[in-house]
Amino acid sequence: MGYLTDSLITAIELISSFDREVTLAIWTSLYTSSCAIVFASLLGVPIGLWLGINLFRGRRVMITLLNTLMALPTVVVGLILFGVFSRQGPAGSLGLLFTPWAMIAGQMVLATPIVANYVLAAVDGSDQRIMNTVLTLGASRFQASLQLLKEIRFGVMAAVIAGFGRVIAEVGVAMMLGGNIRGSTRTMTTAIALETSKGEFAFGLSLGIVLLSVALFVNLFLNLLQQR
Amino acid sequence: MKPVISIKDVLVRQGEDFTLSIESLDLQPRRIYTLMGPNGAGKSTLLRTMALLTLPEKGRIRVADTGSGNLAQQRQKVTLVEQSPYLLSGTVSDNLAFGLKLRGIRGSEQKRRILYALAMASLDGFESRKASKLSGGELQRVALARALVLEPEVLLLDEPTSNVDSKSLQAFEELLRKLPDHGVTVVLSTHDLLLAERLGGEMLRIENGCLVHRTGRSSERHTAEEKKSWLKLLNAQGH
Numbered sequence: 048m049g050y051l052t053d054s055l056i057t058a059i060e061l062i063s064s065f066d067r068e069v070t071l072a073i074w075t076s077l078y079t080s081s082c083a084i085v086f087a088s089l090l091g092v093p094i095g096l097w098l099g100i101n102l103f104r105g106r107r108v109m110i111t112l113l114n115t116l117m118a119l120p121t122v123v124v125g126l127i128l129f130g131v132f133s134r135q136g137p138a139g140s141l142g143l144l145f146t147p148w149a150m151i152a153g154q155m156v157l158a159t160p161i162v163a164n165y166v167l168a169a170v171d172g173s174d175q176r177i178m179n180t181v182l183t184l185g186a187s188r189f190q191a192s193l194q195l196l197k198e199i200r201f202g203v204m205a206a207v208i209a210g211f212g213r214v215i216a217e218v219g220v221a222m223m224l225g226g227n228i229r230g231s232t233r234t235m236t237t238a239i240a241l242e243t244s245k246g247e248f249a250f251g252l253s254l255g256i257v258l259l260s261v262a263l264f265v266n267l268f269l270n271l272l273q274q275r
Numbered sequence: 276m277k278p279v280i281s282i283k284d285v286l287v288r289q290g291e292d293f294t295l296s297i298e299s300l301d302l303q304p305r306r307i308y309t310l311m312g313p314n315g316a317g318k319s320t321l322l323r324t325m326a327l328l329t330l331p332e333k334g335r336i337r338v339a340d341t342g343s344g345n346l347a348q349q350r351q352k353v354t355l356v357e358q359s360p361y362l363l364s365g366t367v368s369d370n371l372a373f374g375l376k377l378r379g380i381r382g383s384e385q386k387r388r389i390l391y392a393l394a395m396a397s398l399d400g401f402e403s404r405k406a407s408k409l410s411g412g413e414l415q416r417v418a419l420a421r422a423l424v425l426e427p428e429v430l431l432l433d434e435p436t437s438n439v440d441s442k443s444l445q446a447f448e449e450l451l452r453k454l455p456d457h458g459v460t461v462v463l464s465t466h467d468l469l470l471a472e473r474l475g476g477e478m479l480r481i482e483n484g485c486l487v488h489r490t491g492r493s494s495e496r497h498t499a500e501e502k503k504s505w506l507k508l509l510n511a512q513g514h
Contacts, residue, residue: 176357177363180363182328184374184377197364
């Protein structure tokens with residue numbers, strides 16, 4: 048018990064003293080996850096919207112595929128993109144492996160199906176009269192789609208937050224594509240894994256507390272949105 | 276006079292159970308038309324088809340001389356107010372401004388038209404009211420004002436009096452009667468034959484997706500044949 052209490056006290060000291068290692072890992076996590084979620088949203092929101100408002104042959108298959116992609120194991124994404132970005136891979140010449148950009152690409156792959164699925168659910172659950180109302184007021188189909196997004200904005204925000212929650216907490220992609228390089232690609236999750244294995248439990252705990260705080264903040268925000 | 280809406284051999288299929296089939300229907304500008312018929316006869320489908328929201332599987336529908344325009348441009352000539360209208364999030368003013376912005380109308384002209392349309396719908400002072408806080412009757416009138424502000428050539432109303440109390444109904448009828456003088460053709464669906472008679476327009480009766488009857492305007496119903504036709508419609512409505 049004393050070990051846990053001592054570790055907790057040390058962890059709080061590390062956070063409150065803005066320890067450089069801790070701060071760097073937090074910054075890298077927030078930076079890569081934020082970039083990944085921006086790109087995932089740019090891709091996932093239109094996909095979810097398009098699937099939601101268009102009825103076509105093969106739509107069910109696409110939705111099933113999207114659902115399957117939501118459960119993608121992070122190490123599998125890491126493995127595939129490792130092959131793509133490694134020197135012998137098709138994108139090897141870009142030299143992205145073990146850089147934050149490789150991590151961003153991997154996290155984007157993880158988050159896009161989540162964002163698309165949440166937006167699809169928001170469109171499916173939206174009032175069916177919205178599109179007809181906007182169209183009869185003279186909007187083109189594109190303008191109507193934009194207005195629909197505005198009407199379901201809380202659902203879209205929930206989609207983005209859910210995607211962010213997934214990528215900030217993942218470890219497989221960050222470890223395999225980032226390489227856990229100190230000061231460059233070491234995130235909160237990879238640092239926790241490394242430091243704990245080295246016996247630096249207090250350090251890992253400090254990052255765990257920050258990670259939990261981020262998750263708590265994200266969930267609080269999501270609840271607030273749902274109440275509106 | 277060139278018809279404002281012209282329908283020829285139109286076929287609209289809704290699922291496996293219902294088909295709207297209209298051989299020929301021309302609606303003249305600046306008139307009131309009342310669409311009548313039992314529930315499920317196809318009144319709402321016909322109105323949505325006229326509004327170009329439901330596109331026919333076969334046939335041709337021409338709206339307000341917009342042959343070469345794209346669908347959005349054609350839709351800007353005709354506005355549908357549904358039986359249970361949806362108001363966009365935001366204020367009453369935001370709702371009225373939406374269609375105007377799409378037409379490039381902004382600034383003082385936008386404001387003037389919004390205030391005028393609200394006054395027409397007896398909604399003075401409602402500009403900044405939240406759409407989500409309105410009562411059923413107010414919501415219906417805002418939807419009407421949102422359509423009127425666009426000054427459409429054709430105004431389609433799907434059972435517009437279903438949520439209107441008796442006091443508002445009188446004002447609503449007066450407003451509808453004035454619209455043809457402002458260049459608007461009104462097509463409304465209703466179960467209220469007396470309302471249709473008071474409005475004095477032509478009556479169209481639809482059953483099982485087909486137009487089965489058409490009477491002239493009440494003021495033109497002089498001949499014995501026309502009176503007989505009117506009585507037939509009256510009987511069909513159960514009056």
